[in-house]
Structures are given as structure tokens and as C-alpha cells.
Amino acid sequence: MLAEGKKDELIAKYKSDLEAESKDANWAREFKASKRAELLELHPEEDREKLAKLPFDTLTYVTNKINSVKANAPEVVGGTRQSEKPIGDWTKMSPNDLRDNWDTIVQNAVNKSKK
Numbered sequence: 001m002l003a004e005g006k007k008d009e010l011i012a013k014y015k016s017d018l019e020a021e022s023k024d025a026n027w028a029r030e031f032k033a034s035k036r037a038e039l040l041e042l043h044p045e046e047d048r049e050k051l052a053k054l055p056f057d058t059l060t061y062v063t064n065k066i067n068s069v070k071a072n073a074p075e076v077v078g079g080t081r082q083s084e085k086p087i088g089d090w091t092k093m094s095p096n097d098l099r100d101n102w103d104t105i106v107q108n109a110v111n112k113s114k115k
Helices: 007-041 045-052 056-068 095-100 102-114
Strands: none
Touching: 007 045, 007 056, 095 102
16 A cells, blocks of 8 residues: 555554554553452452552452352261250150160160269
8 A cells, every 4th residue: 555655544544543442452451440449349458458469360360269268167076967856755656766766865865874
């Protein structure tokens, strides 16, 4: 195109391309800055200064990791999650009920003998 004398057309084309790219770059910068601010807001104030120095992708990763951690309730070893129900008079139980509740019956007997 330069050889054909269309220098002004080339300059206008490149300027318009540059303006379009500049608008996209500005939008991306603004989006990244607002997203960074949102991510920092999710952390305690005392941590924000240090986290603000991290690169954007690292900040995103760290924030997602911290917020996806779920606390597990501590479990007591050997404990049951069901509340123990009183079994009543074991001498009047059917053989199936005796078999199903045998551990509880024995434990009750052991507890009574310790008293």
C-alpha cells in the first residue's frame, strides 16, 4: 500500500487499530484492579498489605484456597454419633433385640458393677 501512495490510509488504519487495542487494554486494567480490590476485601485488614504485593494470579489462587477450606468437626475416637437410648429391662427382650443390644447390655452391667 505504501508503494501505491496510500500512506495516509495506512496511518489512519493503524491509528484506529491502536485506539481499539488501547480501549481493550484500559478495560482489562480496570477489571483487574477492581477484581484485586474484591479479593483483598475477603482477607483480614492486617493481611491485606502483604497480599497486595502478590501477583494477581497468585492472589486469586491463595484467596480461593483459603475460602474453600471447610472445617471438619472433631471426632472422638471410638465414639458413636448416635445418642444412646435406654434399652429398658433386658430380661424381657426378644432374642433379636438381645443380640442387637448386647454391647450396651454388657456395658451397663460393667458400669453397675463398678459402682
